[in-house]
Amino acid sequence: MCVTAPSCPTATRLYENGKVIATDFGYDEIAGQLDEHPGAVLWLDLFDPDGDDLASVAKQFDLHPLAVEDAMTDHERPKLDRYPHHVFLNVYAVDLATKDSETRFGKTEISVFVTNRALITVRKSPSDTQRLIDRWDSDADLCSAGGVGFLLWGLLDVVVDGQYAVTQRLDAGMDMVEDALLEEGGAPRVVRMKAVKERKLLAALRRAVSPMPELVAQSMRSDLALVDDKLRPYFRDVEDHAQHTVDEIEHLRDRIDSLLEADNSEQSNVLNNTTRKLAAWAAIVAVPTAVTGYFGQNVPYPGYDQWWGFLVSSATIVVVSLLLYLYLKRRGWL
Template sequence: MTGRTLGHSDGVEPVCPTHTRLYEGGKVIAENFATDQIAGLLKDNPDAVLWLDLYDPDENGLRAVQEEFGLHPLAVEDAVHDHQRPKLDRYPDHLFMNVYEVRVRTDGPVPSMQQTEISAFITSRALITVHKSPGDLEALMRRWDADIELSATSGVGFLVYGMLDVVVDGQYDAARSLDEAMDATEDDMLDEGGAPRPVRMYGFGLRKTLAALRRPVEPMADLIAQMLRPDTGLVDESLTPYFRDVDDHARRATETIDGARDRINGLLDADLNEQSNALNVVTRKLAAWAAIIAVPTALTGFFGQNLPYWGYGTTTGFVVSLALILVSAGILYAYLKRRGWL
């Protein structure tokens, strides 16, 4: 994390890493400046808009920003505390947004997901973001720098669009990665006799990760729809098609997750049915062999046919018979263990 630090002096000096940029006419006219310069820069450049990012501040760390931009105390409280739901709240002087960047890994024993919670205050001249865990600020700045013409005319709305575009694209990529990981394991899960335990556990991991991914993704379409409402004053005519494109990606991400979740549930159910069928076959075979062996056992037991064997009545004969019992039982145990029956 680059940039300067933000401090507030009232006997205590909390410090958090920050990153700052000032945009005017689609260009960055200042970057990485101290937060005590913000008011002067905005006054000297009346057409400029600000991006200020703070990494994991406490309420004291946000107090100076709160006073400068008139942020609502409830919004500041939400920005400080973790695990807020994705949402867009409207206050008299600003909007408050909470979203999640997500990343998934599918190359381990089970899939895993990491998420970065981002809170944002949206004012008429500033986008103030609060990262509660490390995030990829470079990707965000590259997205803003990639469309200079649009940023030249759309102000803070463009900054919000670029941020949502990065977040939603990341969510859609995560959903696709999990769906593609399912392709690689589908054949293994449908093998005769049921999937091996590692494959089955990977399938359960996929289902768990899909459920976790849906929580930050599903509300995004409603959040974007609220932004598009005229009374927010955020999205002008030039930005509307771009926000609708982000909305489309958000809906596709949700649809991909729902489709993948139905698919993995179907695969796990099919695997369970295949295991049940294989167990029925094994049980039938064991019952048949037990019946075959039971008849001569019952007859010899009924007539008391205990014939003397080689070495009967001697220590050597006892040792040999005991060894045969142990070896045959061990061979049968090893066979059943290898088949996964024990």
Template sequence: MNAPSCPTQTRLYENGTVVAEGFPAGEAAEKLAAHPDAVLWLDLDDPDMADLEAVAEPFRLHPLAIEDAVQDHEAPKLQRYPGHVFLNVYALEITATGDRLRLDKQEISAFVTERALITVRKSPSDTKPFVQRWDADAELTGAGGVSFLLYGLLSVVVDGQFAAAQRLDSAMDAIEDALIEEGAAPRPVRMRGVALRKLVATVRRPVAPMPDLVSQAMRTDGRRIDERVAPYYRDVEDHARHTVDEVEHLRDRIEGVLQADLAEQGNVLNDTTRKLAAWAAVIAVPTALTGYFGQNLPYPGYGQTWGFVLSTAIIAASALGLYLYLRRRGWL
């Protein structure tokens, strides 16, 4: 087996124990031949087509699956090929910088053969959670083999997605409190709400297919997996459905809050319009009467320089005072 040039990680499990790890990827086929009851985990960090082709020959990976593993931004999916299964999932993490939330997505592809789980990470990510999950119940590798390794991968991914949904739910609480206060919310608060709505929509895309994907993964080789491992898959599937429900609830919740704020903006605008109309009526009646009778009365200082200066100053001061008042009320 030719060795890929990209960074790799390797582990060999036999009868519930790790019998070898950290060996070169080029020795993977030899290790499997030397240990007939062992299963392999091979991780490739951002490989190119040549790296995957080096792995494809000994494990008989399908060319279409290889192509999907190289391309970025593939949708979450599980596809079956002769001799192996290919799946693509996303590990999610929500980080915060002040009041702003950022979504980090790590795309992970995997080839599931009879005796090997080959993972392809297309962006930097930590594999320690996978290893820790496998080590926590390593004895099950003797019963489940590669199916148990796949369970560990899916379990970590789904748990991360659920944690991201919970982080969004906590952020939603703060924004909701600010948006539903009496009066329209300030523009920065509304923009945070809109940004959160976009973030929820972005999270929903990789999360929504996961329950069906986990359900399909329970039959990685066309047969049901060992009954000792099946409960673990059902637990992951349940967590995946819970995560989808949480994200759907968040989407409905932020839509409802933004609509409520929009309605409150309309109420405030109607109240303001009513006040302006009332003042306009108060001013319009005397104006109409004086205009009808042509009452252009000389003002104090009429025909004098100081009178002109005084009247101009009063007009300017009135306009400035009105501007400042309307600006402070947020109408300008």
């Protein structure tokens, strides 16, 4: 069969009986390799393919048009769909990077076609596939029994491990935020904004992670025939890790919400104390003001009936008001 090779970057590996028997061969060699090794399974990776690239692959591997459309669409939700000749999955590999003291969340959308003898991955942004290769090569003996299900297990395991690692990093970062938020008098605004940003990161991570336990569970369905008895414990282990990651994220969300609420309460207490002090001083000042106002007392002051007396009193008002403004500004009341 004449095939048109995709123009996008590709990667290939062929596994048979727990060994890598071919790697980095051309797309036009795939059919020959599969015919020559009837017991082998293929990994084909496509980086940022266009419509023509996927159309060529779909024709060769009999991929469903709806699945191809999902693979071409950005920001699809994590899911698993079954089609007549293959299974389609959409997952997200996530990571955290720190630049200029700012934590940035990144995710790579990966669409996956699982056929009887091939695992085809479609990546829409750059990501490290070496971790995936290392996972397969370190446990390649499972391939002899698991076939293409082994490749799917390695992919899901790497994705879930990455999601858990990001969750752990956010948990560690939360410790520093917690110490700052629980300081007496309330946290500075920059700390509160950092906590709000952490909550946004958790929300983005939750959207990528929360469907994973159900997705892994669906991949073990007997009617899909992807997971045999030897692989099933490994898939259950991935499912357990995925559920643990979801639980950690929910715990972190509750934790940061509680911290922000505690900080708001602390700031309210400080504001109440300040208001009470100001009210007390206002009451003290009001007494002599009321008495002197009632009796119309107007006591002569230095410079009374002199032109320079007006300047002294005006300057005193300006200077005292300015000093009071600077004091209140320094205390953060203005």
